[in-house]
Amino acid sequence: MSGTLVLCGAPIGDVRDVSPRLGEILATADVVAAEDTRRVLRLAAGLGVTISGRIVSCYDAVEGARAAQLTEHLRRGETVALVTDAGMPAVSDPGFRVVAAAAAAGMTVTVVPGPSAVTAALAVSGLPSDRWTFEGFLPRRPAERRARLRELHAESRTMVFLDSPHRLEAGLRDLVAVFGPERAAVLCRELTKTHQEIVRGDLARLLAWATDGRVIRGEFTLVLGGAPRRPPPTVITASPADAASPADAGTVADAGTVADAGTVGEGRGESVRAEVLAADVARRAATGMSRKEARRVVAAEYGLSRNDVYAAELAARPGRRPAPPDS
Structure with a gap:
């Protein structure tokens, strides 16, 4: 008997954006594995449902061990719902190891699609989206961050990055140094939330916005235009x-x-x-x-x-x- 692992897309801001199925899954799953157990309880309350199954934590530091434990629940025929704080599990969030373990064991893996800051920012950016690449969070250490950006210097596809408030200024300075101040870019902050903000222009404008004395708050998604395509040699x-x-x-x-x-x-x-x-x-x-x-x-x-x-x-x-x- 095989259970089912359900990857649940959580709201990135407005709880009304989620699929109606999310409430059903949270209410009926045998196990709910959550990045933050307190947040998933608040999410359930916002959806007007009560979680009846067992709630376990599944954040970065414990995901490896949880993957084996959750696979055993699946072997017993149980339904396991995996939910992170916002967006889709495994997309710059915990979940990859759980999915890999379940798939390797031959368990059924399905999904309740939901909001994603990545695709939301790409859609509103106005930059080419026929071909694009997701780069996630850049390295924390300055030397490693600059090395990663240099690897992407010739990338012709639109690139999407995630960034946190305390690293935004340093990251933008490195982006200007590597890609130049005139590279087209769009910075999205707090998408779908009350204080949503979208800053358009080039990297120079984004850096000026981030250094004009304002207090930097919220989570950021940066969409960066690709390098101009070269003619064939x-x-x-x-x-x-x-x-x-x-x-x-x-x-x-x-x-x-x-x-x-x-x-x-x-x-x-x-x-x-x-x-x-x-x-x-x-x-x-x-x-x-x-x-x-x-x-x-x-x-x-x-x-x-x-x-x-x-x-x-x-x-x-x-x-x-x-x-x-x-x-």
Whole structure:
């Protein structure tokens, strides 16, 4: 007999935003695992229901141990409701370990969808949302935080971060230093609550807002515009010696030497040599990847088409015709 683990979306501010099913689950579940047991009781009271099952705490420090205990309840055929303080469990909140343990044991895992500060902020930001990435909370230590941001410098998708009031100013200063003051950004505070505030503009404006003497309160969701997309690089098919000649000097844009043109991924130019692409395909194929897949990966990395990569292979190895691009 298998029980059911129900992930319950809790309100991020206004209790009226939750699914009517949430009250039903909290009232009937055999076990309610809550990030904060006091808050879940207040939530139940706000929904007009009484929790009849056993209430256990499930916050970060105890989640690992709780995962095993809750899985045993599921093995006995019980219904376990998992609820965090706000939003969806496991999304920058406890829950991942519980879900992983239940799934590994073959238990049924389902969800009562609910509000999420992440998607709410993304929707109201007005920034591109067709492709985006969730980065959660940045590291607390300044050096680690800046290192993480440098890793994201070239990210072209819209990014969503969470931040707390006491770290907001330092985080915004690091964002300005890494991404520049003019990068588009939207800061959302206390979404759906009485004092909801949405600050739009660029990172410079957000930093000015955070440092104008106001008292910083509430939880924050920051939506950051992605890096501008670069045009595809020019593939240089001439030999390095020929490409370095004055006649070809104009084909390497913003690169001091032809050697610089081989490292587009590091942002040091807008061109790449055919032999660099061919060698990259060969290196990946040597690890067991099919040439078709290797070309696809290399093409995506350099912003080229697979046909461009195939043509580069032909140019780099004129005496040996590689397999067709769809092979």
